Amino acid sequence: MYVVTVDQELCTGCGECVAACPAQIFIVEGGKAVAGQDECLGCQGCVSVCPSEAIKVDEY
Ligand code: SF4
Ligand code: SF4
Numbered sequence: 001m002y003v004v005t006v007d008q009e010l011c012t013g014c015g016e017c018v019a020a021c022p023a024q025i026f027i028v029e030g031g032k033a034v035a036g037q038d039e040c041l042g043c044q045g046c047v048s049v050c051p052s053e054a055i056k057v058d059e060y
Contacts, residue, residue, distance in 0.1 A: 002040035003058050005031045010054035017046040017055060 004025065006017075018024075022043065025036040033054070039050040046055045 001040045001060055003060060004035040004040050004046070005056045005058070006035055007052075007054040008032050010052045011050075012052055012054075014051060015047045017052065018051040020045045027038070 006026075011032045011035065015028050015033075017033050018026045018028060022045065023039045023041050025039055026033050026036075027045065035052065035055075042057060042059060044057055047053075047057055051060050
């Protein structure tokens, strides 16, 4: 499984990850992206598009 973490201090709430994720696991809430933990496909697309390098995707 994959666990997605968003660094809340780095995230600017730009929404690029919301648009890029094929599994639609991100929402922007209160100006910050929040990730669900269970449907990530591990494609790393969000990591590539995030301008703030705020996203980490780890495989367990
Ligand atoms: S790695 Fe892919 S599926 Fe997982 S959260 Fe990022 S964009 Fe979505
Ligand atoms: S792409 Fe990065 S900076 Fe933009 S909302 Fe997503 S996590 Fe935050």
